[in-house]
Amino acid sequence: MGWVEQVRQKYRRDREAGTPSLILGIETSCDETSAAVVRDGQEVLSNVIASQIEIHQQFGGVVPEVASRRHVENVTPVVQQALDQANVGLEDLSAVAVTYGPGLVGALLVGVTAAKAIAFAKSIPLIGVHHIAGHIYANFLAGGLEPPLLALVVSGGHTELVYMPEHGQFEFLGRTRDDAAGEAYDKVARSMGLSYPGGPVIDKLAREGDPAKMVFPRAWLEEGSMDFSFSGLKSAVINTLHNAEQRGERLEPADVAAAFQASVLDVLIEKTVLAVRKTGVVNVAVAGGVAANRGLREQLQARAKQEGFSVLFPPISLCTDNAAMIAAAAYPFYRKGWFHHLDLNGYASLPLTEWQEGPFLKLHE
Numbered sequence: 001m002g003w004v005e006q007v008r009q010k011y012r013r014d015r016e017a018g019t020p021s022l023i024l025g026i027e028t029s030c031d032e033t034s035a036a037v038v039r040d041g042q043e044v045l046s047n048v049i050a051s052q053i054e055i056h057q058q059f060g061g062v063v064p065e066v067a068s069r070r071h072v073e074n075v076t077p078v079v080q081q082a083l084d085q086a087n088v089g090l091e092d093l094s095a096v097a098v099t100y101g102p103g104l105v106g107a108l109l110v111g112v113t114a115a116k117a118i119a120f121a122k123s124i125p126l127i128g129v130h131h132i133a134g135h136i137y138a139n140f141l142a143g144g145l146e147p148p149l150l151a152l153v154v155s156g157g158h159t160e161l162v163y164m165p166e167h168g169q170f171e172f173l174g175r176t177r178d179d180a181a182g183e184a185y186d187k188v189a190r191s192m193g194l195s196y197p198g199g200p201v202i203d204k205l206a207r208e209g210d211p212a213k214m215v216f217p218r219a220w221l222e223e224g225s226m227d228f229s230f231s232g233l234k235s236a237v238i239n240t241l242h243n244a245e246q247r248g249e250r251l252e253p254a255d256v257a258a259a260f261q262a263s264v265l266d267v268l269i270e271k272t273v274l275a276v277r278k279t280g281v282v283n284v285a286v287a288g289g290v291a292a293n294r295g296l297r298e299q300l301q302a303r304a305k306q307e308g309f310s311v312l313f314p315p316i317s318l319c320t321d322n323a324a325m326i327a328a329a330a331y332p333f334y335r336k337g338w339f340h341h342l343d344l345n346g347y348a349s350l351p352l353t354e355w356q357e358g359p360f361l362k363l364h365e
């Protein structure tokens, strides 16, 4: 019997038995090696994250080749720890889910290879997951959320407003035309001599500063546009720092951080409000590393209250890259019986819309 047939039988047996599903998630798209076990798409039994931040800090950003090598070293022990902490064995798993894009291709391949090896060895379904869908699904781990919803995706590689009519379906309303929000944080932090990743450091500094001490631009773009642009802001901050240095003036770093953050948040919040008004969708879920930003959490919540929509943020620990969110995003596909073949490959620029179309191995219908 071939692998597909074995997987089909396993899936039927598990669904007929009606026991809760246990999905192993694997995430290696950037600089965290992570594995998690999630029960029925919601209950996190384990979520192990081996961060490489310390290594990349020496370089001020992620070095792809170094990241891939670290993933190779980490992936097996991290998967084992996730299974141990969840108190399950490979034979207890219902499926294995893995990020296969977008991300650093060499890094993605490590997770994809590990997941395929497990799926093949144990004859269990394989579900390839889009990284951004994973970030959005971090919100479902808290429970109580159902589509339709709007997602504000703000990470190191992405800044997007996404409409999600149903599980596993996504439409873009707007996206960044240049830098991502997190990328702007990281680059501004670097130019201020702060450590990598810049987001958390600037977030903290901004709380001590006065945002009115200087004003940085806000890129609203054309009337009604839900797109973003952060490269002008980044350059404005860098120029301001540079000019001050040439004049021998000292700018208070906390004020620079506060003014920069105010500019980013204004745009993120106003474009989100615009998306709510235009679509009439009143549930907003924020996703990605920048969702950990305290200023964004407070100010968007306050604005949502005024405007009468609801906004959800994942717990801070689930905002940045982790495998629990990947297992959660795989769950609707598990329910449908839509899986991937063993020829799944890492895909550096995988579009969200391509992911939702497959190709899938449809075992259910």
Ligand code: KG4
Pocket: 030, 135, 154, 155, 156, 157, 158, 181, 182, 183, 185, 186, 197, 198, 199, 200, 203, 288, 289, 290, 291, 292, 293, 294, 319, 320, 321
């Ligand atoms: O989602 P993530 O872990 O990785 C990507 O998929 O990109 O996001 C990492 C990004 C980094 O740019 C980091 O600086 C930013 O999220 N970040 C923050 C905060 N925490 C992390 N940005 C602003 N405020 C924070 N508190």
Ligand code: ZN
Pocket: 131, 135, 155, 156, 288, 289, 320, 321
């Ligand atoms: Zn991410």
